[in-house]
Amino acid sequence: MxxxxxxxxxxxxxxxxxxxxxxxxxxxxxxxxxxxxxxxxxxxxxxxxxxxxxxxxxxxxxxxxxxxxxxxxxxxxxxxxxxxxxxxxxxxxxxxxxxxxxxxxxxxxxxxxxxxxxxxxxxxxxxxxxxxxxxxxxxxxxxxxxxxxxxxxxxxxxxxxxxxxxxxxxxxxxxxxxxxxxxxxxxxxxxxxxxxxxHLHGVGERPGVRLTPDERRRFGRLAGLGTALTAAVLAAWAATGTLTIDRFTVAVTAVILVVPVVYFGYIMLGSHDLTADERVRMKAYIWLFLAAAIFWMIYDLAPSKLLFFARDHTELSLFGVPIQPATTQAFNPLFIMIFVPVFAALWVRLGTRVSTPQKFAFALVMVGLSFVVMSIAAALAGTGRVSVWWLVLVYLVQVFGELSLSPVGLSVTTKLAPEAFKGQMLGLWFIAVSVGDAVGGQTGRLAEVLSDPAYYLLLAVLAVVAGGALFMFTKKLRVMMAEHHEPALM
Incomplete structure (x- = not known):
């Protein structure tokens, strides 16, 4: 049947x-x-x-x-x-x-x-x-x-x-x-x-390349050694009396920042029979990776910095209905569901006339502008609570950026991946999100020296400048990526 x-x-x-x-x-x-x-x-x-x-x-x-x-x-x-x-x-x-x-x-x-x-x-x-x-x-x-x-x-x-x-x-x-x-x-x-x-009919039941018994034992020993070493380091740190939550987050952030450096170094400097074209494309990808990390650094402040703003500085009411601070976290997925088909149709219509670097640059400018809005809202909040519609506007602008970067980033990652790393490169794309989230979490320390409006404006300027730089070097990056430009339709 x-x-x-x-x-x-x-x-x-x-x-x-x-x-x-x-x-x-x-x-x-x-x-x-x-x-x-x-x-x-x-x-x-x-x-x-x-x-x-x-x-x-x-x-x-x-x-x-x-x-x-x-x-x-x-x-x-x-x-x-x-x-x-x-x-x-x-x-x-x-x-x-x-x-x-x-x-x-x-x-x-x-x-x-x-x-x-x-x-x-x-x-x-x-x-x-x-x-x-x-x-x-x-x-x-x-x-x-x-x-x-x-x-x-x-x-x-x-x-x-x-x-x-x-x-x-x-x-x-x-x-x-x-x-x-x-x-x-x-x-x-x-x-x-x-x-x-x-209904899955056996999909995913077996590993793609199962470890041999010797490899399993080696993996078990390495996993056990890594776990024991991590536990020993943390125990030794705790014994000194200097281990705090803040210092731990800084240490983890430092480790996360090292991961892509090591990974890109391994790809570019290792002996993997990369062709000259693959090396050039990877150099272009590094710049896109950095752009994505900056984007996520700001975008993923939604469940922390922007949530605190909702809690402390907004009138928590929509159309006269009281809401919780957490409710503001629903704005983003709502806008994504509304605009995904719009952007999907737009990219099909534009084809390759708008390049990947331009899409990334647009995303950075959008997330930067969203924090210009936040800077204004924070300044107004200095005299009392502001309307929650400021956050609605912020998330709307950010979604325009996300839909220009997130699905495009997945696609370009598979396109630029060297043959020897086809199966691993999507993991590398997620590391860009990891780097952005970790660094974004640490930016809260700027609140100790900056006012909230200045904090948002500083991050906005960083994103807009990075987006502007990508726009300036679009032609060079496009050549490195071997993207071809289509003539505009008349």
Whole structure:
């Protein structure tokens, strides 16, 4: 009997769509309240951190989420297979949210929960996307692209609903109730995944290149040694009495900054039989990588700096209806769902007449302009709370930037990847997000020497200048990337 379809797509897409929707519900639900929970006073059931420290923690947390996509993809390819990686990843994520939902006054279960969510997301996030692609036969590119569009819709549906539900549940210091809702969301995603597993027809069941027994033993020894060494370093640091949360976030940020330097050095300087053209294209990609890191540094301040602005400086009301600070985190996915088809049609219409560097430059200018708006709003907030519509405008402008950079970045990464690194380069793209998130978290320390309007304006100038530089060197980068210009239509 023929398997029924899901809007004309393989029925397995419904399974993965629902799993990802609920996983994103749990992720964005936690993200919408994490910073305010950490900065809330113990009397209000929070951790009592300063806003600066909470921003740094949220930045490092987001950075590690994207960084572990690299080892998560490798584990699926060599040990577990994508299907089991998604299952175990979702289960570990659920345990992490349950840990955070434990109603105790200490921070132990919070840190344990965040660590579990990071590990679980590393297993789930890169591999569920791989499974979507494998649902389609070779050559069925049109349906595959449309399938990923539906999958992307699931991501943003989860991201839109989560702040509304979790933010409402967590109001009034009921943080652990909000964390519990995130756990329920992930549990529903796992249930969907298990019950719909028969529709996947074996997709992702086996690793691509399974480790040999000797390789497994070697991997086990290295993983154990790395874990023990990390634990020993942290223990020794703690024994000195100088280990603090702030210093830990700085150290993690420094490590994250080293990763792309080492990786690019390995690609460019190693013996990988790269052709001259591949080396030139990689040099161009480094500039795009830096541009993307700057973009994400600003864009991913939404769940920290902009969330604090919503909490402290805005009239939390839309159309006369009171809202929670977390509700403002739903603006971004709402605008993405509205404008994705618009930008998809626009890029098809423009073709190659607008180059990748120009799209990246436009994205940087947009995210910079959004912080010019924030600078104005912050200046006005000096005399009292401002309308929440300022944040609506900020997120609207930022989404124009994201839709010019995020999907384009994934595409150009696969295009510029040397043959020897085709399977690894998407992980490198996620490292750009990791670098941006980590550095963005540390920018909160500028608040100690700058006013809020000056802080936003400084980051705005950085983004606009970087965008202007990309516009200036578009022609050179385009030659390096071997992009061809089409004549304008008359």
């Amino acid at each position: 023929r398997d029924e379809t899901f809007f004309g797509h393989p029925r397995g897409l419904a399974t993965l769509f629902g799993t990802e929707l609920w996983e994103r519900f749990s992720w964005y639900g936690l993200r919408a309240i994490l910073a305010t929970f950490m900065a809330a006073s113990p009397a209000n059931q929070g951790l009592g951190m300063s806003d600066v420290t909470a921003q740094a923690v949220v930045g490092v947390y987001g950075a590690l989420i994207y960084l572990v996509a690299l080892p998560g993809g490798w584990i699926a390819d060599r040990i577990l297979g994508a299907r089991r990686s998604v299952l175990w990843g979702g289960f570990v994520i659920m345990l992490g949210h349950i840990s955070m939902a434990v109603p105790t006054s200490g921070a132990f279960f919070v840190w344990l929960g965040l660590a579990l969510i990071i590990v679980g997301t590393g297993l789930l996030k890169p591999n569920i996307s791989v499974m979507v692609g494998r649902l389609y036969p070779e050559g069925d590119d049109g349906r595959r692209d449309a399938g990923f569009s539906l999958f992307y819709l699931g991501i943003n549906l989860g991201a839109f609903v989560a702040p509304l539900v979790v933010g409402w549940l967590a109001a009034g210091g009921r943080w652990h109730l909000g964390f519990g809702a995130a756990a329920v969301g992930m549990a529903l995603g796992l249930l969907q995944y298990v019950l719909g597993g028969r």
